[in-house]
Amino acid sequence: MALMSLAAALVCVALFLLTVDRTLLTPRTSRVVVVSPADGSPTSEGETVSIRALATGPNLIRSELWADGVLVETIPSPEGETMTSWSITHSWVAQGQGPHQFSVRVHDLSGRILASSPSVLQVVPLGRIAFATDRDGNYEIYTMRTDGHELARLTSGPEQDREPSCSRAGLLLFASTAVGAGTDIWVMDPGSDERINLTAAVGGDHSPRWAPDDEMIAFVSDRYGSSQVYLMGPDGSGLFQLTAQDSPIEQPSWAPDGSTLLYAEERDGNWDVFSISVDEGTLERLTEDPAQDWYPAWSPRGDRIAFASGRQGSQQIYSMEADGTEPRRLTAFPSGAEQPQWSPDGGWIVFVAYMGRSEGLRAREIYIMRSDGSDPIRLTDNAFDDTEPVWCQQGEGY
Template identity: 40%
Template sequence: MGRRIIVLLILAVLVALEYGLLIYLIRQGTRGEAPAVGASPLLSVITPPDNSVVIQGQVITVEVESRVERFISAELWVNGRRAAPFPRVARLSGGKWRIAFTWQAPQVHSYALEVRITDNENRHLVSPPINLEVIEPLYLCFASNRDGDYEIYRMRADGKELEKITDNEIQDREPSQAPDGSLAFASYKQEGASGIWVLRGGERSLLIGEGINREPLYDPSGRYLLFVSNRAGGQELFLLDLNTRQVRQLTQGNSYAGQAAWSPTGEEIAFAALREGNWDVYRIKRDGSGLMRLTENPAQDWHPAWAPDGSKIAFVSGREGPHQLYLMNPDGTGVERITEIAGGVEQPVFSPDGKLLAFVAYTGWGKGVQAREIYILSLKNRWPVRLTRNGYDDTDVSWCIK
């Protein structure tokens, strides 16, 4: 019994010495300014990609792959200073290592991130730089059936601070927020009728009723509200002047016209229409004149979104397989694909500063109707980040204020 205790004590001392030596080597490798020798071909960045946009307070994973057989230290450096000396490390096949750090964007600023490692030959290796732009926190409103029926929710654009805005026994969908904070949304009854309601200062009031009225959308000034209605037969776009309460029909001759997006000036509207069995994207002036067809493709083209600077219109198309996001000029030229999401996407909407696109993607699993989740895309480098992961249907995404 005594010998066993002695052996155990010796083993404990050896383990402690080995651990102490490891800590000493790590500290030796992280002491002071490690000489930067330029980006090493032995280190490659996995995530985030260079020139990404993140919001203040967002937590990101910085991950690199190392082809160094052995190393004694690994550190994350931010703007020339050591930020995190202890990574998560995983050994891969072929003598490779996966090295990951967690970093939180502290304030609005530009940051240059790099991973520095010291190998067992005391060589200092540096990853390619990762430049990040940190912007002020932004918020998203959306509809979800995660609690049973569809209700309106709000969250930060990194998935934090989730809060439920509506809570009742009918289906609340399609939120749109005015500059003064008023929130319009459609409420669907079981018998198929839907009305447009406004939530202002905690008080809920009916704005548009009778029949099917859906997809409310405030213009940039907050004076006008677009909506889709069946009051003239098919489902067409109508415009409500909130000052005069006058309603005017904008589109006609469609099986459906909707999914609208205002131009930055509020003078024009992009929308999707189903005509003669095909979906395409159009634009029209606010007074109903100047109708212009922007896409002409046998595949579905729909869900337009107008960039805040007016230079681009995003839209969704199935022209190359599953529905993906595309950009085009406001006249329909210069079409460019910007996503490759296996299940397909829909409902793009530009952030107020035009640096991000929020959208909805199909996951193909879960308990929700079609199991959609919310993503944001950094437009500088086309980096998609998934925000929701619950297996229910998160949809009808729009940007809103806190």
């Protein structure tokens, strides 16, 4: 009788241990963690993204990648064996601009599913962004993909190269300041590194902008006194002074049909946004606020204008109708934002925000956001000055 009681007790203990092992020990050591990309990372539309995860647990047999609630890819365990520690790489083709939520789910032999915490990938339009940076000591022109990857240096030398503008044909305009000399407008083919001085004049020439058809260049020059807007052909010929104001003018921006230019003008110590017709020279004032309004940029559709303003405190990005009405604030960075430029399709804006690791101008970092101010995405993160970004067409040279 005593032996039977002892046997029954041992059976109970064994069953208890099995229960403890299944219900307590296994869950503590079983999990799935996404290693890369980091949550919130941007990626260009059409790119194939590798999503790496690490799974641990008994008898793992199958991994699944889910994106936006849809099963995208299934990977069986190697050679059909059960796994206890498994490094998994899934692939996903980035489709559809905006945020996408994904997770990795791993199945074991018992039918249990281990799932990673949801992560987000931000899909941005395909293209490249040119910008100026002093990360090499002096300012040079770089490009990067619109997701911040594939950084490429386009200029090099002792000069200060800034204010890039990209043509549809793949040529790069920029302002270059030589040591001990003035600033001139240069053009180069990034594919050949050949660079040509288009102005070579007394005074400072800067802020070059290709016309929408690449047949004309607008730029700012102080060669005859205050800074004014000038026009010239793509080879530097046919120079023409477009504005002749008593006050300084900066930051020209073409209308998408090439008929009009926006610019910022300082009148009575305050900057405001104006437009001027290229043929008739007709002026129109678009802002009249006690705060600074500048860095105007016309949308590709011609219906909105982005600009920077300090009208609500710190300088932020705004947009308004083409006639200056209905201003709408797009950003709210604590230390400010500036220099908006539209993507070719008008759906996104690249800009600069003072969010870097250093102070002053070296706190400027490059961001993109949707044209309504949603989905801001940081593209650079360093202690240098990353500034003057422009959107370039995807193509040879960039």
